[in-house]
Amino acid sequence: MGKNLKGKELGKNIIQRKDGRYQGRYIDRFGKRKSVYGETLNDVRKLLRDKEYENSRNLNSSDETITVDQWYSVWRDTFKVNKCRNTTLESYDRIFRLKISPEIGNMKMIKVLPIHLQRIINKADAKGTRELIRAVLTNLFKYAVASEVVAKNPALNLDIRRIDDEDSEATFLTDDEIQIIMKYSENSCIKNIYRLILQTGMRIGEVTGLTWDNIDYEKNVIHVVQQLVTTKDPKTKKWVLEVHKPKSKAGIRDIPMTKETKEILRELREDKDVIKFPKNSEFVFATRNNTPQYRASISKLSDRIRDKIRQDYPDFKNFSPHSFRHTFATKMIAAGVKPKVLQKIIGHNQIQTTMDLYCHVYDDQIYEAMDTFENMA
Known part of the structure; x- marks a missing residue:
């Protein structure tokens, strides 16, 4: 039993120090001896009760010093x-x-x-x-x-x-906005990237990772089996391009080609040489210097297109290559494509992701819905 400075017993594991403060000792659930301090006896008793409660409910930490x-x-x-x-x-x-x-x-x-x-x-x-x-x-x-x-x-x-x-989520592009973007990117290599995403809903990494052997003209599909990513080499600390599998199993998929898709690919095949990266694999998109397309470079180029547009249209909305994937998916929903089918096309693991991200409503759809309701009466 501990005592105060006058020799009075204070109870188990409680003492009064020479400086007048009270000290209570306890053993936590990890077997470590700990102490609490207070100006009064009641303060220490309350602190000990709190620590006992924490021990019984596993609320204390195994290491209280780690940052x-x-x-x-x-x-x-x-x-x-x-x-x-x-x-x-x-x-x-x-x-x-x-x-x-x-x-x-x-x-x-x-x-x-x-x-x-x-x-x-x-x-x-x-x-x-x-x-x-x-x-x-x-x-x-x-x-x-x-x-x-x-x-x-x-x-x-x-x-x-x-x-x-x-406002920041307004990445869906109207037909008029798409027409303006295409006009201002007419002489840029990014135009065909925009066009292909708008026709397939592919992710930007999947587009830059697309190789000619992924184009199956016999089955009329694009085999999405890889993506091009930028990563830092742990040894050299330099940024390098690597070919990875898609983000998830659902990302590995076949996308049927539209007439526009085949026309885009025909133009790319005829108009430019293709790069060998890695060996024996021809990438569909490459720079003028015949080097792989870095995602950061594409983003910067897209930003320059946007800034150029805003010189004539100051209030033009923000957009990126991903906006075209967003627009593709939204248009599919508006055309009556079932969300489960769209999920398969764009490579989502969860149907809820598809619903949350892309199920927008056009203004004219609201009027059509009200007309339908009125005609039911």
Whole structure:
């Protein structure tokens, strides 16, 4: 039994120190001896009750000193290396280094609260950046809970929405907008990339990774079996192009060719030499210097086309090569194609992804729906 400075018994595992403060000792569920301190006896008794509750509910941490930076390294090397693609790992590293670590890297894991993480989300402008930050944080703390580094996951209810997101999602292009884009990209190599995506709904990496042996004229389909990705060589630290399989099993698919698709391919085949990359594999799209198309270069070129358009149309909406995939899918839905069929064509794993991303409604569809309703009366 511990005693105070006057010799009065205070109870089990509680003493009064020479400086007048009270100290309580306990053993946590990991077998470690710990202490709590308070200005009054009641303070220490309450702290001990709290620790006893945490022990009984498995709410305490196995390591209360580990920081977010330190845990990220553990999480990355233990749970992610060899379990996801290098490109995915690079995106995790980049978003952590630029957005997360500067804000909470030195904080102890057990001290991180939802408000700290929400502030990181709020500082990111692009919706895609906010989504990636949330994904990394949620998974980072998920494994921290499983490893008993923290008791709860503070990233579970992060809100990435913004009042201006509705405008940023307006990547569907109208026929008039497409016509303008094609006009301003007339002398650019990106025009045929736009055209092919608009006819097939392929991802930009799938288009740049397309080879002539993927074009099956006999069956009248494009075999989507690979994509071209940019990744950093771990030895040289230089960016290199690699051929990977599509994002998922659903990404491996056959897309029937339209007349326009075959015309685009005919023009490409006749008008330019094709590059051998890798050996014995002819890529459909290549630069004027006969080198592979980097996704970053295509994005920059698309931005220049947009800026050129805005000189004449200042309010022209933002767009990217992905906007043409978005437009393809939306037009398919508007044409009456069933979502399950569209899911197969564009290579989504989950039907809900297809529904959430591409099932837009045209203004004229609203009027048609009301006319149908009125005629039923």
